[in-house]
Amino acid sequence: MRNLILEKIATLFLYVMIGFALFLLLRGHNSPGGGFIAGILAASGFLMYAIVFGSEAVLKKIVVNPRYIIGTGLLLSLISAIIPIFWGLPPMTAIWGTLGKIHVGTPLLFDTGVFVLVTGMIISIITNIMDVLKWNS
Amino acid sequence: MEFIIAIFIGLLYACGVYLLLRRSIVKLILGVLILSNATNLIIFLSGGIQRNEISFIPEGSEVANPEVILDPLPQALILTAIVIGLGIAAYILALKYKYFEKTGTHDLDQLSKTDQK
Amino acid sequence: MGFLAPFLRKLLKSYTGRIMALFPFGLFAVLSYLFFLLPDETAHLVDTGLKLLPEISLSFRFDGLSLIFGLMVSGIGGLVLGYSSFYMAHYSGRSKFYFFLVLFMGSMLGLVFADNLIAFFIFWELTSITSFFLIGFEHENEKTRQAALQALLLTAFGGLCLLFAVIMIGNMAGTYSLTNIYQQGFRFGAHSNYYLVFVLIFVAVATKSAQFPFHFWLPGAMHAPTPVSAYLHSATMVNAGIFLLLRLNPIMGGTIIWKTIFVITGGITMFIGAFYSMGQKDLKRILAFTTISALGTMVLLIGMNSTASIQAALIFFIVHGLYKGGLFMMTGIIDKNTGTRDIARLAGLLKKMPVTSIAAILSLLSMSGIPPMLGFIGKELIYDAKIQMPELSWLVIPLGVASNMIMVAISLLIFYEIFLQPKGKQTVALKQPEKTLPGNFLAGPVTLALVGLTLGLFPGWLENIMSNALYFIQGEIVDVHLSLWHGFNKVLILSIFTVAMGIVIFLFRKPIGSLVQVIIRWTDQYYLPERFNQLIKNYLHLAGRQTNRIQHGYHRYYLITFFTITFALVMYQLATLKGDWIPIYETSPIKWHVVMVLTFSMLAVLFAVFTRSRISAIIALGVLGYGISILYMFYGAVDLAITQFLVETVIMVIFVMVIYHLPLFATLSSTKTRIRDGLIAIGVGVMVAFLLLKARFINLEPPISDYFAQNSLLKGHGRNIVNVILVDFRALDTLGEITVLALAAAGVFTLLRLDINRKDKH
Structure with missing residues (x-):
């Protein structure tokens, strides 16, 4: 039983959510938002998608295994923590540079890592549960 | 207001503990979730709620006024706690599912018997 | 390193x-x-x-x-x-x-x-x-x-x-x-x-x-x-x-207790090791016991704490390392090539594996302390040091000589049994001729034996480093002279005596061997490794019994114990605290719309507790989550409100997915237990509420949040203080937390997938 309208909405919802999540991630330092919120938001897009299309479709959509997404997130955060060592600073010291008017620094990288990890985590949990518990009718 | 919220938390705790003491594993999980929410509220309350401006530094100024804004530290703690709560909930649910699949029971007292070597 | x-x-x-x-x-x-x-x-x-x-x-x-x-x-x-x-x-x-x-x-x-x-x-x-x-x-x-x-x-x-x-x-x-x-x-x-x-x-x-x-x-x-x-x-x-x-000798050495304890322990170890090695048949075991003996010798020498003895210990360390390494490697080669390490079954290797044998014989010479190997110099120094210790020489010299005699005998025994061909013993078949063994396999024992020989001939090379080492161990400048020939003195006589006695022991190896066997069998009742294992086993058993008594495995009773004890302790502490029970002053104004939300959430929770339907319980739980989210919103914690809202949604979806596969609620407990649990629950609730009210008015340290509020923009370049705390000020916490999240995901994955994979394999 396919429902075309629902499928369209779910696909649209996914992209809107990812876009909105990225927006929240980038502005998170100055306004409400940040890695955690953005991560859950993006994942909820995938959640909707998974409910409509099944978990396999989600896995196809994200191409790589969610485990690697989690790993990437953790790695990004770790890298941002390690970078300051090369400047002779204690780990996790924030390093800031400016790109035009915008401040860019390791905390942003860290936040991105959090975002990627949270997204990957929820996708991984959802797809696993759906798969094992046979929700892909 | 603190008084009311404290009573609310107390009630949440009572419900959570009651559910924890049930033998059904589903209720146990409900209890854990209620308790985690209640504990978040405790942290929130401990930061104080008289000052309840949003904890941002307004445009145009360099520092926030600590007399006005809501304490940001408990917020940061709770934020991560909430997300971790999600991870824990998912984990317990998976555990519970596996447990039920393996033993065919949701009575926790059965668990203590299978637990022995 | x-x-x-x-x-x-x-x-x-x-x-x-x-x-x-x-x-x-x-x-x-x-x-x-x-x-x-x-x-x-x-x-x-x-x-x-x-x-x-x-x-x-x-x-x-x-x-x-x-x-x-x-x-x-x-x-x-x-x-x-x-x-x-x-x-x-x-x-x-x-x-x-x-x-x-x-x-x-x-x-x-x-x-x-x-x-x-x-x-x-x-x-x-x-x-x-x-x-x-x-x-x-x-x-x-x-x-x-x-x-x-x-x-x-x-x-x-x-x-x-x-x-x-x-x-x-x-x-x-x-x-x-x-x-x-x-x-x-x-x-x-x-x-x-x-x-x-x-x-x-x-x-x-x-x-x-x-x-x-x-x-x-x-x-x-x-x-x-x-x-x-x-x-x-x-x-x-x-x-x-x-x-x-x-290393510690300059700091702690030289006291009476140091001397006596280490000399006695070293002496006993030295003798026991040598003695036990005589009763063994396995080459590796023989060598292991001679190692014990050698270690005893070194401890003994260090314990004597004279310059001569420390010097002897150092040289002996080198000697021992060289010959023991070589001999073990030789054992490995023989084991690989013949398939056995039993000296009763090995014979005639000198002809079949000449290179290995000659290296091994050189090492054996070093072990028994026969010139021109470095082992000879080592043994001379040891005897010398022992003779110079008048107060203890009555003990250490006989022990040392006895051990060395056994060493000589053991060396002869190995030499005779393995490398020569005693009557009535069959030669073992080699798996492959020695020539075909790779060079680096043989290099080990050969190199070590040759180094032992070279150093024995030119001991002067070691003098510099020895005197440097001795300076730091003894704290005095020592000129070290090493040479093969010390002149004809007491030490040499002892050496000759040792070798002679070693040969005598070797000749009478059968009666002595069986005597040793008897003694070993007798001491085996006190066989220490078994004793040790028994001790550990008993200990674990005891621990297990204790644990079983306390840990009965019923989680509800753990919880009940925990809650009642906490309740009693906290309530006692609260009662002894001075001050108002419920401070009315310094409270924020009551927001009636929040109270409404809370009441609604409360009803939802009570409904969740008593409902028989799983789905309604989950939805009621969701209502609670959204209610709390609204509470955060009203008090200015925007980030929290959003997060809570989203997480609650995701949890509900997961919950519904899983719970669909689980049985309905059933009444498992009697009314009596329900009332008991209810009382405990209410007690805990009251305790928490009181605790909160009390705790609000205890301020031990000025809050650190003010620092965050002041520096968020200046140092963290962010206006959202909460986020700056998360990713900058307290990033280590966050790192730990996201690790937990990754682990939770991994846990879910393994829990759900483990069995599927196993089924695939079969």
Whole structure:
């Protein structure tokens, strides 16, 4: 039983959510938002998608295994923590540079890592549960 | 207001503990979730709620006024706690599912018997 | 020196010990360079600048003592690595083996060169742990596992003692750096803590260096692959204890208790080791017991604490490392090539494996102390030192001579039984002729034997480094003269007597052998390894019974115990606190819309508690979550509100997905238990509410949040203070938390998938 309208909405919802999540991630330092919120938001897009299309479709959509997404997130955060060592600073010291008017620094990288990890985590949990518990009718 | 919220938390705790003491594993999980929410509220309350401006530094100024804004530290703690709560909930649910699949029971007292070597 | 470890994994892919052997050889070359450069009475201190902890810097100390040990460790290590590339060729898990072997080598080198006492301790423990994996390498075998566990338990126990001792020494000296301690001329022989530290150090040394009464783990450790045994026995592990004694000698040595205890222990160990070695049939076991004997000798010599004796101990360490390493490798070759290590079954190898045999014979000569090997010089020095000790010579000389006689006899026995062809013994068949054995397999024993011979002929090469080492051990300048010929004196007479008696023992080996067998059988009732295992087993049993009594396995009763006790304690504390119970003042105004939300959530929760429908319970729980989210919103915590809202949604979806597969609620408890649980629950609720009200008015420290509020934009470049705290000020917390999240996801994955994978395999 396919429902075309629902499928369209779910696909649209996914992209809107990812876009909105990225927006929240980038502005998170100055306004409400940040890695955690953005991560859950993006994942909820995938959640909707998974409910409509099944978990396999989600896995196809994200191409790589969610485990690697989690790993990437953790790695990004770790890298941002390690970078300051090369400047002779204690780990996790924030390093800031400016790109035009915008401040860019390791905390942003860290936040991105959090975002990627949270997204990957929820996708991984959802797809696993759906798969094992046979929700892909 | 603190008084009311404290009573609310107390009630949440009572419900959570009651559910924890049930033998059904589903209720146990409900209890854990209620308790985690209640504990978040405790942290929130401990930061104080008289000052309840949003904890941002307004445009145009360099520092926030600590007399006005809501304490940001408990917020940061709770934020991560909430997300971790999600991870824990998912984990317990998976555990519970596996447990039920393996033993065919949701009575926790059965668990203590299978637990022995 | 731990730098070897990270490189290792990459190299492991090549699966060859030969390439890795280049590392220790390179190190060996560097050390030899230092060896000839090192002037007298100086020590090089290389500070890497790395700090493990503020107090503990990772700096390395190069002086005569550490160089002697370092040279042995790296040199024999290189040979062992090259040797194992052939020996281990048919084992599975070789990469693991090399990994631990090199890690072990690295930690041993670290131990030898460490300047900081705490770093020393860390390396000490590392050797214990890596040797555990090496000894237990063939872990399919139960005996191997037991032996490895025994070694680990004992040496780790000794390590614990060492930690205590090191901390006490550090506290008394005010520094953990050996160099500083030496420079201060720090000694604490008269200090009241001396005896405690002494006992701790004694246990550490005795367990590590297999001294009586802890000697029994070492023969068990021969379950390890032969290259490991060769390495453990010759230059590392067991010699760490000897090294520790030499290191601490300037600090603690020379007291009466030091002299008596170590001399007696060393003497007993020396004799027991030699004695037991006579009753063995397995080549490796024979060698293991002679190692115990040699270790006893070294401890004895250090305990005597005269310049001559320390000198003898150092030389003997070199001698022993050279011949024991060679002999073990030889055993490995014979074992591989004939399939047995039983001396009763081996014969006639001199003809069949001439190269191995000649190397082995040279090593045996060194072991029995016959010129022109270095072993002879070692033994001469030992006798010399013993004679110079008038107060104890009555004990140590007979013991020493007896042990050495046995050594001579053992050497002769091995020589006769294995290499010659006694009547009535059949030669064993070789698996492949010696010529076809790879060069690096034979290189180990041959090199070691030749080094022993060369050093015996030119002992002068060792003089410089010896005097440097002695300067730091004894604190005085010593001119060391080593030569093969000392002139005709008491020492030489003793030597000749020893060799003669050794031959006599050899000739009467049958009656003596059976006598020893009887004695060993008699002492086997007190067989220590079994005793030790029994002890551990009893202990575990006791612990298990205790645990079963307290841990009955019913989680509800744990919780009930926990809650009631907490309730009682907290309530008592609250009652004794002064001040208002429910402070009315200083509260914020009541927001009625929030109260409405809370009431609604409360009703939802009560509904969730008592409903029979699972779906409604979940939805009610969702209502609670959204209610709390609204509460956050009204109080200005926007980020929290969004997060709570989203998370609650996701949890509900997951919950519904899972719960669909689970049974309906059922009434499992009686009304009575329900009332009891209800009372407990209400008690906890009341306690929490009171606690909150009380706690709100206790402010111990000024909140740190003000700092965040002030610096968020200036230092963190962000206006959202909460987010700045998360990703900048307290990023380490966040890092830990996202790790937890990753683990939770991994946990869900494994829980759900584990069985599916298993089904796929079948």
